[in-house]
Amino acid sequence: MKTIESFQDRIGDGLAQDVNHFDAIRISLASPEKIREWSKGEVKKPETINYRTLKPERDGLFCERIFGPTKDWECHCGKYKRVRYKGIVCDRCGVEVTQAKVRRERMGHIELAAPVCHIWYFKGIPSRLGLLLDMSPRALERVLYFAAYVVIDPGETALMEKQLLTETEYREAREKYGNAFRAGMGAEAVKELLERIDLDELAEELRAEIRNSSGQRRLRAVRRLEVVEAFRKSGNDPTWMILEAIPVIPPDLRPMVQLDGGRFATSDLNDLYRRVINRNNRLKRLLDLGAPDIIVRNEKRMLQEAVDALIDNGRRGRPVTGPGNRPLKSLSDMLKGKQGRFRQNLLGKRVDYSGRSVIVVGPRLKMHQCGLPKEMALELFKPFVMKRLVQLGYAHNIKSAKRMVERVRDEVWDVLEEVIKEHPVLLNRAPTLHRLGIQAFEPVLVEGRAIQIHPLVCTAYNADFDGDQMAVHVPLSAEAQAEARVLMMSIHNLLNPKDGKPVVTPTQDMVLGSFYLTLEREGARGEGRVFSSADEVLLAYQLKQVEVHARIKARVETAQGRRLLETTVGRVIFNEALPVELRFVNEVVDKKKLGDIVAESFRRLGYAKTVEMLDAVKELGFRFATQAGASIAIGDVKIPERKAEYIAEAEAQVEQVESQYRRGLISAEERYQKIIDIWNRTKDKVTQELTQVLDYFNPVYMMAISGARGNLTQIAQLGGMRGLMTDPSGRIIEQPVRANFREGLTVLEYFTSTHGARKGLADTALRTADSGYLTRRLVDVSQDVIVREEDCGTTEGITVSEIRDGEEVIESLQDRIVGRIAVRDVVHPGTGEVIVPAGEEIDEDRAQAIVDAGIEQVEIRSVLACRSRYGVCARCYGRDLATGKMVNIGEAVGTIAAQSIGEPGTQLTMRTFHTGGVAGEDITQGLPRVEELFEARKPKGQAVMTEVGGTVKVVETKQRREVRVISDDGTWEAYTVPFGARLLVRDGDRVEPGDVLTEGPINPHDILKVRGVQAVQLYLLQEVQKVYRMQGVDINDKHIEIIIRQMMRKVKVEDAGDTDLLPGGLVDVFELEEANAQLPEGARPATARPVLLGITKAALATESFLSAASFQETTRVLTEAAIKGKTDPLLGLKENVIIGKLIPAGTGMSRYRRMQILVEGRTEREVMAQARRSETLAARALGEDGAVAAAGDGALDGTANGHVLPQALAAGSDGAALLEEAAGTAGPGACDGPLAEEPGAGEGPEAGDAGVAGDEPAAE
Structure with missing residues (x-):
C-alpha cells in the first residue's frame, strides 16, 4: 500500500501530540518492512466474531489482541476492568487495557505465502x-x-x-x-x-x-x-x-454491526479480506504438503486475484460480487467518486449546531436580522443557555440546567433572549453557488416554526417563498463569531463579487410600489399647488388634500441645498427615504433607477447609509404597492383593435410568397425564410400597437415596464399574438400561433406550443447538472489562487480595448479598466496631461476621463502577467469587487472567480442554434461554448487559419477548394477549405500569420502556436465574455483571467539541456526558470514551449496530489504520486480542508495567525516578560480580564497588513482587547491559534463551550 507520513512524534501514553502540526505531507510506496512495522499483529484466521458470544475471534479480522479492546478499559476475558489498569496487557488473553477508539487506528497485516x-x-x-x-x-x-x-x-x-x-x-x-x-x-x-x-x-x-x-x-x-x-x-x-505482506485496515473502519433479528451486516472489505486469508492459508498448507506444481500455481493465481479484488475490485476481469450480484466495494472504491472518502467525509462533513426549516418573508426585519423560530433557537443555543443558567444561579450544576432546558421552564426563555443577543447565526440555502449563499444575521426570536428572512437578501440566495428551505449554523468560538460579524454579515455583502454591482436592489413589490409612487397623473387632486417644505406636502397628503400622483411645486432639500422644484407628491415622499446627498430624484423610479441609486449610494456614502436607505425604500415600496392595490383582472389585458387587420395583411403576403414558390421564382429555403420574416414583422406590429393601447396605470403594463415582474414579450403573448413556435428539433414551424392567451388557443395551436415548453423544461434540468459540474471543475483548477503578496514587481500587463462583435459593443472599455492598476502613465492625447499615473488605480471618474479623451486602449496590470510564484499579487488583481476597495492579502480570489463564472451558468442557454435549418452552420452557444473554451477543445466547424503571411489566391477544383497564401519570397502554403464554409478573403488580399481565412470559431491551440501566449489569452477572454454578455450576464474580466492563467501555468519541456528535467514533461513556468537558474555558467539551459491545458487537465496537473486525487481519477493520481514520492506542500485550500487544518486564506493565513493579544492597561514589555514566565499567557490574560479578540483579517481594517483592528472586537464583558501582529517579537507565549485554550476548555462541551480551542477544526 502507500505510506502517508505525517510528521508527528507519538508520546508515551499513545496519544498524538498536536496532530495538525506539520507543514507538508508525503506519500510513497510502503516497503514490506514498513507494513510489518505499522502492524500490531498478524491476522491468521478468516473468522470475524463468535456468533454465540458475539466476541471477536482470536487472530481473526476483529481480534482484540491485535486491534485493541472493543469496550473501553476492558480486556477480552474480563480479568481487568476500569481505568486504573490503563496500559496493562492481560496475561490471560493478551489484550491491552486501553480505550476502544484505538480500534480506529491500529492496523494488522497478512503474511503472504507467495x-x-x-x-x-x-x-x-x-x-x-x-x-x-x-x-x-x-x-x-x-x-x-x-x-x-x-x-x-x-x-x-x-x-x-x-x-x-x-x-x-x-x-x-x-x-x-x-x-x-x-x-x-x-x-x-x-x-x-x-x-x-x-x-x-x-x-x-x-x-x-x-x-x-x-x-x-x-x-x-x-x-x-x-x-x-x-x-x-x-x-x-x-x-x-510486489507485495509480500498486506496491511489490514483498522476494524472500526470496516465495521460489523448486528441488525435486529440477529443477523449481521458487514463491510464488503471484510469479505474481500476473508477471501485473501482463506486462499493464503490454503496455499501455505499446500506448500507444506509439497503439493504438485500445477495445484500450487493455481492457488497462487487465485491469491493474486483475491488481492487484486481487495485493492481494486473490477479493475481486471469480472468484479467479485456479493449477494444479489452486487460488485463488492474494494479499498479503491472507498476513495473514489462522490461517495468516496475524499468527497464524502474529508471535503464536506455534516456539522452539529445546525438546523433547517422552511423560509417565509420577514418584511419588518432590519437588513441584518433574521427571524429564528423559538424551539429551534433553544436547541441550537443549548450549551450557551445552560452555562448562563448556572451563572445566574437558576441551576446548581450543568446537569440540572440541562433538565431545565429540556422541560422548557419559563426562565429558560429569558436566558435565551439574553444569550442570543449579539450572537450572529449563519443562514445557508442550497445550492450554494457563490459566497453570498451563506451570510450571517442577528437572530430575532419568532413564534411559529419557519425561519423569516429579509426580502432584500433573497436575490443573493436566489430564494423565493414557495417552500424553499434554509439551514442555520451557529458559530461557536469567539473568533468564529467575530469573523461572522465582520466579514459575513448581510450588511457587509451588498455587492456581487462577480461584477461589483449591488446585489440587494429592491425587487418585485418594492419596485412596483416605488414606481407607482413616483408616477404622475394629469388632473389629479391638488395639481398645481405650491408647498414650502416636504413636511407640508406630507401633511397635505395625509389630510387627503392632494393625491400621490399630483404635480405640485415644493421647496425641498437637495444635495445642492434647498430648491423650489416642480415635482409630484409621491416623489417628495420617495425622496424622504433617501439620504440628503442623493436627493432629489425627480423622475419615475423603475428597477434600473433603483439599482443606480443603490450603487451610487454605496459608492459615495458607504455601507451604513446604504443599508439604512434600503430598509427605508423597502418599507415605502411595500406600503405603496399595498395601497395601490395593483391586481390583474382579465379586463386588464387589452387586445389591440387592428390585430385582425394585421393578420389578414400577413396572410395575403404569405399567399403571394407561396405563388412565387409555385411558379419556381424562389427556392424552398427562401420561401421558408420569407414566411418567417413576414410573421415576425406582424407579431412586432401587434406588440407595438398593444403598448399604445395600455397606459402606465394598467397593472399588467405597470408590472412589466417597472421591472417588477414579467416583460413585454409576455404581455404580447397575453394580449397580442403568440407568434412563431419551434418544433422539437429547434426548427421554426411556419404556421404561427395567431391567438393570444386572452382569446384562447385552438387545439392545433396549443399542440404546437407544447414542443417549445417541454424543451424548455428538459433544457433546464440538463443545464443545472452541466453548470454544476462546470463550477466544480473551475473551483478545482483555481482553488489555490490566493492573493499572497502586495506586489510581484512585474512591469508587464495586458492591453485592453472594448470587445465588439461586428458592430455591437459587447463590453465597453470602461467596464474593463475600472478597478485595475495602470502599467504606464495614461496620457491625454490632446493636452498631454497625465490622467492616471503609472501604478495607480483607475477609478470610475478616471475611467470616464479616459473614455472622454478618446483613448481606445489602455495597458493595465493583470493576473495573466503576474509573476507571483504561488497565487497572485494584489496589484495585478486590482480592486476587490465585493468591497470596492483594493484586494486584501489572503483573499481567496481563485474560488471567487470560479463561483462568479459558475453561478450564472444555469442562466446560459443550452441549445445549439439552428439558423433557419441551414446545414453546416451549427454555432455552439451558451453553456456548451463556455465549456468548449475552458476545456480548450477543438471547436465544431472550426475556421481555417493561416500560419504564414502573404497574398491570397483562391483555387477551385472539382474535388476541393483551396486557398493558397503566397509569401513575399515566392513560397506558398495551401489550405483546403470545405465547400460549405464561407471564405472571408478574396484573391489578392494581404494576410498576416494567424489571420482567419473562413468563418467559424478558431481552435485556441492554433492561436497559441501561431500568434503566441498573449493572443490566445485575450482570445479566450473575449470569447467567454461574448457568451455571457449576449445572455445579459456581466462578469468582470479578472475572474476569467484567473482561470485562463491557471490553464496556461504549464510549459512542455522540448530540450532538457543540462537540467534534470524530463524532455516532454509538463512543468510549471517557475520550475523551469528555477532549474535553469541553478545551472553553472556555460551549461545548456532547458527550453520549453507554452501549452494550453483544459481546466480538467490543469486541475489534475496541480502540484498538490491531495487536491488532484479528490477531484477526479483518484487511483491514477495516487499511483503516480506514490511512485514519485510526492510531497504536498499544502498551499491550496482543498488540501488543508482534507487534512483538517485551517485554510491558508483570509484569517487562516499564517501572517494573521501569529497575532498576539494585549490586554488594556499593560505595556507590551510587561506582557513579553510575563510570556517568558508562563507558557499559557493568552489563556491567563483571557481568564483574568474576560476580553476576547478575533484573529484580525486585513479585510477588517483598511490596511492590508492587519496591524491593529480599529474597532477592538471585544466579545468579552468589560475589557477591550487589541491585536498586534507580533511576527518578529512573538515570544514562546505567542499562541498558535488566535486564542490559546482556556485552562478549562476541552473536558466537555460544558467546561469551555464558547471558547472552543482556536485551532480545532470543529470550531472553524
Missing part, C-alpha cells in the same frame, strides 16, 4: 511495471497470472531475457539446455526481474536513446525515463510494487 503484484502499478494506464521492465502489459499479465513463463536469466543459451515461454516451450528449453537458464512465473518472477534492474544505469541508457532516436521510440524512452527518474528521486524500491 508474493503478489499490486494491481495499481501493473494495470494502470500507462502500466508502470510494464514501462520499468520494458514489457507489454499483455505479456506481464500472462506472467503474473501463471499463463506463461518469463526468462529471468538466459545464461549461455539462445534465449533472451524477459522472453515469454509457454508451458511446452519451457519444457523443450529445459530438455535442451538443462539448468543453464532461469525462468519463472507469477509475481516471484517479476520481483526477480525488478531486483536485477540498476536504475542509474537504465536512466543513462534512456537519456542516450532520447538524444539519438525519434518518433515512437523516443516517446517510449521518454515515458520510461519518467518512471525510472521517479523511482530514483523518491528512493522507492521498484520491488515494493
Whole structure:
C-alpha cells in the first residue's frame, strides 16, 4: 500500500501530540518492512466474531489482541476492568487495557505465502511495471497470472531475457539446455526481474536513446525515463510494487454491526479480506504438503486475484460480487467518486449546531436580522443557555440546567433572549453557488416554526417563498463569531463579487410600489399647488388634500441645498427615504433607477447609509404597492383593435410568397425564410400597437415596464399574438400561433406550443447538472489562487480595448479598466496631461476621463502577467469587487472567480442554434461554448487559419477548394477549405500569420502556436465574455483571467539541456526558470514551449496530489504520486480542508495567525516578560480580564497588513482587547491559534463551550 507520513512524534501514553502540526505531507510506496512495522499483529484466521458470544475471534479480522479492546478499559476475558489498569496487557488473553477508539487506528497485516503484484502499478494506464521492465502489459499479465513463463536469466543459451515461454516451450528449453537458464512465473518472477534492474544505469541508457532516436521510440524512452527518474528521486524500491505482506485496515473502519433479528451486516472489505486469508492459508498448507506444481500455481493465481479484488475490485476481469450480484466495494472504491472518502467525509462533513426549516418573508426585519423560530433557537443555543443558567444561579450544576432546558421552564426563555443577543447565526440555502449563499444575521426570536428572512437578501440566495428551505449554523468560538460579524454579515455583502454591482436592489413589490409612487397623473387632486417644505406636502397628503400622483411645486432639500422644484407628491415622499446627498430624484423610479441609486449610494456614502436607505425604500415600496392595490383582472389585458387587420395583411403576403414558390421564382429555403420574416414583422406590429393601447396605470403594463415582474414579450403573448413556435428539433414551424392567451388557443395551436415548453423544461434540468459540474471543475483548477503578496514587481500587463462583435459593443472599455492598476502613465492625447499615473488605480471618474479623451486602449496590470510564484499579487488583481476597495492579502480570489463564472451558468442557454435549418452552420452557444473554451477543445466547424503571411489566391477544383497564401519570397502554403464554409478573403488580399481565412470559431491551440501566449489569452477572454454578455450576464474580466492563467501555468519541456528535467514533461513556468537558474555558467539551459491545458487537465496537473486525487481519477493520481514520492506542500485550500487544518486564506493565513493579544492597561514589555514566565499567557490574560479578540483579517481594517483592528472586537464583558501582529517579537507565549485554550476548555462541551480551542477544526 502507500505510506502517508505525517510528521508527528507519538508520546508515551499513545496519544498524538498536536496532530495538525506539520507543514507538508508525503506519500510513497510502503516497503514490506514498513507494513510489518505499522502492524500490531498478524491476522491468521478468516473468522470475524463468535456468533454465540458475539466476541471477536482470536487472530481473526476483529481480534482484540491485535486491534485493541472493543469496550473501553476492558480486556477480552474480563480479568481487568476500569481505568486504573490503563496500559496493562492481560496475561490471560493478551489484550491491552486501553480505550476502544484505538480500534480506529491500529492496523494488522497478512503474511503472504507467495508474493503478489499490486494491481495499481501493473494495470494502470500507462502500466508502470510494464514501462520499468520494458514489457507489454499483455505479456506481464500472462506472467503474473501463471499463463506463461518469463526468462529471468538466459545464461549461455539462445534465449533472451524477459522472453515469454509457454508451458511446452519451457519444457523443450529445459530438455535442451538443462539448468543453464532461469525462468519463472507469477509475481516471484517479476520481483526477480525488478531486483536485477540498476536504475542509474537504465536512466543513462534512456537519456542516450532520447538524444539519438525519434518518433515512437523516443516517446517510449521518454515515458520510461519518467518512471525510472521517479523511482530514483523518491528512493522507492521498484520491488515494493510486489507485495509480500498486506496491511489490514483498522476494524472500526470496516465495521460489523448486528441488525435486529440477529443477523449481521458487514463491510464488503471484510469479505474481500476473508477471501485473501482463506486462499493464503490454503496455499501455505499446500506448500507444506509439497503439493504438485500445477495445484500450487493455481492457488497462487487465485491469491493474486483475491488481492487484486481487495485493492481494486473490477479493475481486471469480472468484479467479485456479493449477494444479489452486487460488485463488492474494494479499498479503491472507498476513495473514489462522490461517495468516496475524499468527497464524502474529508471535503464536506455534516456539522452539529445546525438546523433547517422552511423560509417565509420577514418584511419588518432590519437588513441584518433574521427571524429564528423559538424551539429551534433553544436547541441550537443549548450549551450557551445552560452555562448562563448556572451563572445566574437558576441551576446548581450543568446537569440540572440541562433538565431545565429540556422541560422548557419559563426562565429558560429569558436566558435565551439574553444569550442570543449579539450572537450572529449563519443562514445557508442550497445550492450554494457563490459566497453570498451563506451570510450571517442577528437572530430575532419568532413564534411559529419557519425561519423569516429579509426580502432584500433573497436575490443573493436566489430564494423565493414557495417552500424553499434554509439551514442555520451557529458559530461557536469567539473568533468564529467575530469573523461572522465582520466579514459575513448581510450588511457587509451588498455587492456581487462577480461584477461589483449591488446585489440587494429592491425587487418585485418594492419596485412596483416605488414606481407607482413616483408616477404622475394629469388632473389629479391638488395639481398645481405650491408647498414650502416636504413636511407640508406630507401633511397635505395625509389630510387627503392632494393625491400621490399630483404635480405640485415644493421647496425641498437637495444635495445642492434647498430648491423650489416642480415635482409630484409621491416623489417628495420617495425622496424622504433617501439620504440628503442623493436627493432629489425627480423622475419615475423603475428597477434600473433603483439599482443606480443603490450603487451610487454605496459608492459615495458607504455601507451604513446604504443599508439604512434600503430598509427605508423597502418599507415605502411595500406600503405603496399595498395601497395601490395593483391586481390583474382579465379586463386588464387589452387586445389591440387592428390585430385582425394585421393578420389578414400577413396572410395575403404569405399567399403571394407561396405563388412565387409555385411558379419556381424562389427556392424552398427562401420561401421558408420569407414566411418567417413576414410573421415576425406582424407579431412586432401587434406588440407595438398593444403598448399604445395600455397606459402606465394598467397593472399588467405597470408590472412589466417597472421591472417588477414579467416583460413585454409576455404581455404580447397575453394580449397580442403568440407568434412563431419551434418544433422539437429547434426548427421554426411556419404556421404561427395567431391567438393570444386572452382569446384562447385552438387545439392545433396549443399542440404546437407544447414542443417549445417541454424543451424548455428538459433544457433546464440538463443545464443545472452541466453548470454544476462546470463550477466544480473551475473551483478545482483555481482553488489555490490566493492573493499572497502586495506586489510581484512585474512591469508587464495586458492591453485592453472594448470587445465588439461586428458592430455591437459587447463590453465597453470602461467596464474593463475600472478597478485595475495602470502599467504606464495614461496620457491625454490632446493636452498631454497625465490622467492616471503609472501604478495607480483607475477609478470610475478616471475611467470616464479616459473614455472622454478618446483613448481606445489602455495597458493595465493583470493576473495573466503576474509573476507571483504561488497565487497572485494584489496589484495585478486590482480592486476587490465585493468591497470596492483594493484586494486584501489572503483573499481567496481563485474560488471567487470560479463561483462568479459558475453561478450564472444555469442562466446560459443550452441549445445549439439552428439558423433557419441551414446545414453546416451549427454555432455552439451558451453553456456548451463556455465549456468548449475552458476545456480548450477543438471547436465544431472550426475556421481555417493561416500560419504564414502573404497574398491570397483562391483555387477551385472539382474535388476541393483551396486557398493558397503566397509569401513575399515566392513560397506558398495551401489550405483546403470545405465547400460549405464561407471564405472571408478574396484573391489578392494581404494576410498576416494567424489571420482567419473562413468563418467559424478558431481552435485556441492554433492561436497559441501561431500568434503566441498573449493572443490566445485575450482570445479566450473575449470569447467567454461574448457568451455571457449576449445572455445579459456581466462578469468582470479578472475572474476569467484567473482561470485562463491557471490553464496556461504549464510549459512542455522540448530540450532538457543540462537540467534534470524530463524532455516532454509538463512543468510549471517557475520550475523551469528555477532549474535553469541553478545551472553553472556555460551549461545548456532547458527550453520549453507554452501549452494550453483544459481546466480538467490543469486541475489534475496541480502540484498538490491531495487536491488532484479528490477531484477526479483518484487511483491514477495516487499511483503516480506514490511512485514519485510526492510531497504536498499544502498551499491550496482543498488540501488543508482534507487534512483538517485551517485554510491558508483570509484569517487562516499564517501572517494573521501569529497575532498576539494585549490586554488594556499593560505595556507590551510587561506582557513579553510575563510570556517568558508562563507558557499559557493568552489563556491567563483571557481568564483574568474576560476580553476576547478575533484573529484580525486585513479585510477588517483598511490596511492590508492587519496591524491593529480599529474597532477592538471585544466579545468579552468589560475589557477591550487589541491585536498586534507580533511576527518578529512573538515570544514562546505567542499562541498558535488566535486564542490559546482556556485552562478549562476541552473536558466537555460544558467546561469551555464558547471558547472552543482556536485551532480545532470543529470550531472553524
